[in-house]
Amino acid sequence: MSVDILFTPIVLGALKLPNRIVMPALTRMRAGPGGVPTALNAEYYAQRASAGLNITEATAISVQGHGYPNMPGIHSAAQVAGWHAVTDAVHECGGRIVQQIVHHGRWSHSSYNPDGSLPVAPSAITPPGHAYTAQSAQVPYETPRALETSELPFIVATFRQAARNAIEAGFDAVEVHGANGFLLDQFLQDGSNHRTDEYGGSIENRSRLLLEVMDGISNDIGSDRLAVRLSPHGNLGGLSDSATIPHFNYVITELSKRRLAYLHLIEPRASSAGIADDASVDSADNASLFRGLFAGPVVTAGGYTAPTGAQTISSGLADAVAFGRMFIANPDLVERIRKSAPLNVFDRATSYGGGARGYTDYPRLMELADAE
Numbered sequence: 001m002s003v004d005i006l007f008t009p010i011v012l013g014a015l016k017l018p019n020r021i022v023m024p025a026l027t028r029m030r031a032g033p034g035g036v037p038t039a040l041n042a043e044y045y046a047q048r049a050s051a052g053l054n055i056t057e058a059t060a061i062s063v064q065g066h067g068y069p070n071m072p073g074i075h076s077a078a079q080v081a082g083w084h085a086v087t088d089a090v091h092e093c094g095g096r097i098v099q100q101i102v103h104h105g106r107w108s109h110s111s112y113n114p115d116g117s118l119p120v121a122p123s124a125i126t127p128p129g130h131a132y133t134a135q136s137a138q139v140p141y142e143t144p145r146a147l148e149t150s151e152l153p154f155i156v157a158t159f160r161q162a163a164r165n166a167i168e169a170g171f172d173a174v175e176v177h178g179a180n181g182f183l184l185d186q187f188l189q190d191g192s193n194h195r196t197d198e199y200g201g202s203i204e205n206r207s208r209l210l211l212e213v214m215d216g217i218s219n220d221i222g223s224d225r226l227a228v229r230l231s232p233h234g235n236l237g238g239l240s241d242s243a244t245i246p247h248f249n250y251v252i253t254e255l256s257k258r259r260l261a262y263l264h265l266i267e268p269r270a271s272s273a274g275i276a277d278d279a280s281v282d283s284a285d286n287a288s289l290f291r292g293l294f295a296g297p298v299v300t301a302g303g304y305t306a307p308t309g310a311q312t313i314s315s316g317l318a319d320a321v322a323f324g325r326m327f328i329a330n331p332d333l334v335e336r337i338r339k340s341a342p343l344n345v346f347d348r349a350t351s352y353g354g355g356a357r358g359y360t361d362y363p364r365l366m367e368l369a370d371a372e
């Protein structure tokens with residue numbers, strides 16, 4: 001299968017991509033104190049600026065929205081300044097960069113809140129597994145506090161402020177994280193949302209918070225600079241839905257009306273945030289199921305190789321393809337795909353936390369050639 005189609009330009013809303021090879025959001029837990037991006041973070045993103053599009057790691061919209069140690073935020077002036085150095089570095093290398101914004105909801109821990117208050121969620125249901133505290137200890141998840149209906153406008157306002165901050169920091173667009181079991185996904189899926197107000201129960205009600213967030217941000221920064229990521233059939237964070245297909249049919253049909261820059265779908269075969277190595281997690285194919293419902297561009301992610309990604313674009317199931325682990329290990333992934341060159345192998349052990357090792361020291365082809 002020729003991979004030439006990956007090298008054809010594509011327009012995603014206000015973004016003009018020279019190729020269809022996308023670096024998706026990849027949490028690396030290497031921000032500086034206070035969730036402020038550092039010069040090392042700028043170097044990492046700049047190394048990968050030849051991607052058609054760079055998307056940042058999930059970045060917290062508020063103190064309450066943090067959920068991993070050394071996760072960056074976009075809610076303080078210092079964070080905006082730190083991110084500006086990142087966007088400048090990527091733009092100087094000729095790239096485009098989008099900020100993914102998130103609230104961790106029940107996946108957070110009280111240690112992130114200065115007053116020690118509990119994490120918040122749609123319902124007081126304890127997720128399975130372990131949280132990382134702000135001090136990097138692994139502890140069982142706490143039972144979150146269910147958000148009051150009267151607090152939800154504040155959650156929407158916080159997402160809006162974070163998106164405005166991202167634009168101030170020089171980002172080309174914002175991707176709302178509605179996937180992988182974080183707060184907005186917790187509202188979408190009925191395994192985690194047992195509410196009885198207008199944000200729970202029916203499919204329409206459970207979609208309300210996400211759509212309010214999208215409409216608010218769209219009003220502030222323009223729908224052509226706004227995107228969303230969803231993971232139907234994903235089970236991260238213990239999420240589940242009793243009627244995934246009708247539910248996401250509704251959500252995606254509604255999102256389609258909003259004329260967004262793109263819809264980013266994660267395939268369940270790369271569930272566990274792409275940490276699963278096998279392709280057997282779930283046989284559902286989200287691109288096949290949902291692409292037809294979305295009028296704008298679709299980016300797809302999850303276990304692709306260059307040939308399978310090119311095939312998916314050729315068959316009309318997506319417009320661009322994201323490569324997660326391959327981009328971690330190959331800063332010059334675009335060049336390697338173009339030349340059909342061998343790939344560096346992803347080192348799982350250095351995924352989360354630490355310094356330059358496993359972050360900015362994966363060699364480029366050029367460096368490998370010099371070493372020979």
Ligand SMILES: Cc1cc2nc3c(=O)[nH]c(=O)nc-3n(C[C@H](O)[C@H](O)[C@H](O)COP(=O)(O)O)c2cc1C
Nearest residue numbers: 024025026027058270273274301302303323324325
């Ligand atoms: C180390 C790591 C961190 C990730 N962090 C995020 C994240 O912050 N936000 C997100 O939406 N997805 C995240 N993902 C999922 C990836 O964006 C991508 O969807 C997944 O890796 C599947 O693509 P792949 O099979 O090409 O790796 C992460 C994946 C990995 C491996």
